[in-house]
Amino acid sequence: MKRVIFLVDMNAFYITCEMSRRPELWTRPAAVAGDPAKRTGIILAANYPARSFGVKTAMTMGEALRLCPDLMCVPPDHAFYNEKSEAFMSRLACYSPMIEKNSIDEAWLDMTGTEHIFGTPVAAAEIIMHDLKENLSLWCSIGISDNKFLSKMASDMKKPLGITTLWHAEIPEKLWPLPVNKMWGIGEKTSAKLKSLTILTIGDLAKADLRQLTQRLGDFSVALHQKANGHDHTALTIHEEDDMKSIGRSTTLVKDVYHVEEVRNVLMSLAEDVGKRARQHRKKGNTVQIQIKFNDFTSITRQVQLPTATCYTQDLFETAYALMQVHWPVKKGVRLVGISLSHFAESQAHQMSIFDLPHNKSIYQKPDESHRKIDEVMDQIRQKYGADKIARASLLKPKEPSD
Numbered sequence: 497m498k499r500v501i502f503l504v505d506m507n508a509f510y511i512t513c514e515m516s517r518r519p520e521l522w523t524r525p526a527a528v529a530g531d532p533a534k535r536t537g538i539i540l541a542a543n544y545p546a547r548s549f550g551v552k553t554a555m556t557m558g559e560a561l562r563l564c565p566d567l568m569c570v571p572p573d574h575a576f577y578n579e580k581s582e583a584f585m586s587r588l589a590c591y592s593p594m595i596e597k598n599s600i601d602e603a604w605l606d607m608t609g610t611e612h613i614f615g616t617p618v619a620a621a622e623i624i625m626h627d628l629k630e631n632l633s634l635w636c637s638i639g640i641s642d643n644k645f646l647s648k649m650a651s652d653m654k655k656p657l658g659i660t661t662l663w664h665a666e667i668p669e670k671l672w673p674l675p676v677n678k679m680w681g682i683g684e685k686t687s688a689k690l691k692s693l694t695i696l697t698i699g700d701l702a703k704a705d706l707r708q709l710t711q712r713l714g715d716f717s718v719a720l721h722q723k724a725n726g727h728d729h730t731a732l733t734i735h736e737e738d739d740m741k742s743i744g745r746s747t748t749l750v751k752d753v754y755h756v757e758e759v760r761n762v763l764m765s766l767a768e769d770v771g772k773r774a775r776q777h778r779k780k781g782n783t784v785q786i787q788i789k790f791n792d793f794t795s796i797t798r799q800v801q802l803p804t805a806t807c808y809t810q811d812l813f814e815t816a817y818a819l820m821q822v823h824w825p826v827k828k829g830v831r832l833v834g835i836s837l838s839h840f841a842e843s844q845a846h847q848m849s850i851f852d853l854p855h856n857k858s859i860y861q862k863p864d865e866s867h868r869k870i871d872e873v874m875d876q877i878r879q880k881y882g883a884d885k886i887a888r889a890s891l892l893k894p895k896e897p898s899d
């Protein structure tokens with residue numbers, strides 16, 4: 497049977513995540529960028545209106561604002577992007593159980609044999625694109641071929657909202673004219689070496705003399721030569737949930753923070769994220785760990801064992817916040833905080849080994865059971881309507897005045 501591999505790549509992922517919860521950003525140039533308050537840092541993702549002014553990823557914010565003075569800059573919210581990424585991966589899982597996540601914003605999907613359910617590969621890609629757009633407000637491009645390399649190359653050919661096939665018969669027309677530095681897996685160094693051999697396009701590479709190539713570039717050029725000819729036998733690496741040793745999330749704060757109360761909401765959002773992932777993977781952990789990175793670039797981790805394994809947001813939040821209070825620095829500012837859950841086991845009935853708070857008060861307090869029900873209900877709503885359709889009241893920010 498002919499293999500059918502999709503590479504689903506989200507367009508302008510971070511900023512599209514922001515647009516999904518702030519519709520006013522759809523019509524104006526906007527970007528997710530380092531530190532808007534200080535007007536420093538770099539552009540992490542620009543939306544399409546901003547791109548029409550020439551604003552690009554990795555550009556400094558100063559440069560971007562010169563090109564587009566009206567650019568609206570939004571600070572990154574990595575916990576939210578991770579949540580959207582997971583929502584997107586779990587929607588893809590409705591189309592095929594064979595998924596390999598390549599990065600936060602893209603994944604391969606083995607669609608072989610699904611034609612009787614979803615129709616032709618292009619029809620299936622249209623269904624997926626529409627699904628992600630309607631239900632998660634995310635845009636994607638989809639590359640279709642019979643292997644990972646060609647589908648990855650195809651996904652880059654038409655953006656945004658592009659569906660591109662790159663079957664073997666289409667290689668001479670679609671792949672070979674591209675400059676060799678556009679080939680996935682070729683960096684600056686390799687492309688400079690290839691240039692010295694007058695190999696300028698992927699087509700030149702495909703037709704190059706293999707002996708000369710290996711002499712100049714070494715054995716790894718054999719795989720490049722094969723890929724340029726459209727051959728890639730790499731199998732998808734399907735993520736095994738049981739391999740998971742810990743589930744963690746951290747986030748860089750928009751500015752240095754000096755008071756622990758100021759990270760309360762951030763911690764709740766991280767706890768929610770970790771808890772949700774743990775519940776999705778049916779994991780309960782005994783160890784809650786926090787990470788604090790200071791503004792002098794030193795960092796610490798501190799952990800506590802819980803008497804009962806948990807996957808509940810409120811348990812994670814309360815434990816992490818209590819640890820954070822104990823270990824909060826006296827003089828330094830904090831620039832990053834994180835939470836993780838580990839030591840997954842069903843039957844570990846641990847003695848409590850504990851950090852005791854001053855006055856011998858245990859750091860861990862038995863949670864109110866009603867919070868578990870809230871987690872369940874929130875998970876169900878998110879599953880059905882998308883990640884951003886529900887949030888805890890403590891996480892809702894007052895609406896910013898529009899400018």
Ligand SMILES: [Mg+2]
Pocket residue numbers: 505506599601602
């Ligand atoms: Mg990508």
